[in-house]
Amino acid sequence: MIQRGEVHIAVGLTSEDMDSLADAPGVVRVLEPEYRTFSIKMNTEAGPCADINLRKAISYATDYQSILEAAGYADLMTGPLPNGILGHDPKLEVYRTDLEKAKAYMAKTDMPDGGFTLKMVHVSGLEQQRRWALILLDSLKKLNIDLEITPMKWPDMVAAAKSPETFPDFFPVYQTANYGDPDNIAYAAYHSSRNGGWQNAVYNNPEVDALIEAGRKEVDPEKRAEIYESFQKMVVADAPDIFGILEKRRLALRDKVENYVFTPVASNAVEAWPLSLN
Secondary structure, three states, rough: OOOOOOOOOOOOOOOHHHOOOOOOOOOOEEEEEEEEEEEEEEEEOOOOHHHHHHHHHHHOOOOOOHHHHHHEEEEOOOOOOOOOOOOOOOOOOOOOOHHHHHHHOOOOOOOOOOOOEEEEEOOOOOOHHHHHHHHHHHHHHHOOEEEEEEEEEEHHHHHHHOOOOOOOOEEEEEEOOOOOOHEEEEEEHHHHHHHHEOOEEEOOHHHHHHHHHHHHHHHOHHHHHHHHHHHHHHHHOOOOOOEEEEEEEEEEEOEEEEOOOOOOOOOOOOOOOOOOOO
């Protein structure tokens, strides 16, 4: 429809869609990094992943390059905050594929030889999440861990996040900043007051809570940046998530659309009021 001129704007396009529109006459492609993270949250309170050594083993065993390639137009996450937002540390030391380190942390667990099965859910019909689940399945095989993958309807996934006992070992989550501040991601995704909800079902660290609260109260941007740098290091050290990718915003406009300005917040939302047609 965007190629034929039947619509003026198309949002939520796939990487394949964007490739097919590369030379389409009258079409302007928008491919920009946005404040939208994708991570796979682990059950830090119940089950095998309550062991930090297992979480670190899994984090090092994960095939990040395959996750990136499956995403198409994207960048790997560097910690819990999106690239470019206030306080984000681009030099933060994060987990990357390293089987030796993965096996070293696996040796510190109660089940060093593996031989057990973990469970992952994903949104039924969401092909991207299905691909990432399969990548994780292959990654875990290196540690002799099997993965049971269950597609679910989103309301059922939300219901499963209500307690550590019902929360699966792995839970994929997209998080979108609705305003350009790190608190928007940090509080929703890592503050313990959110426990029981899908954004942070189980992760609970009082020191992380304190840093998030300090970041909310501080008004000096430089001091806030320092607080969030400490926050990022502490969260990465806890390894509550497999930090995945930051997808680029993928949308297309007809060249008749004027005054469109990209903003990295509110994924796939287009402010229509300043737009006009030439």
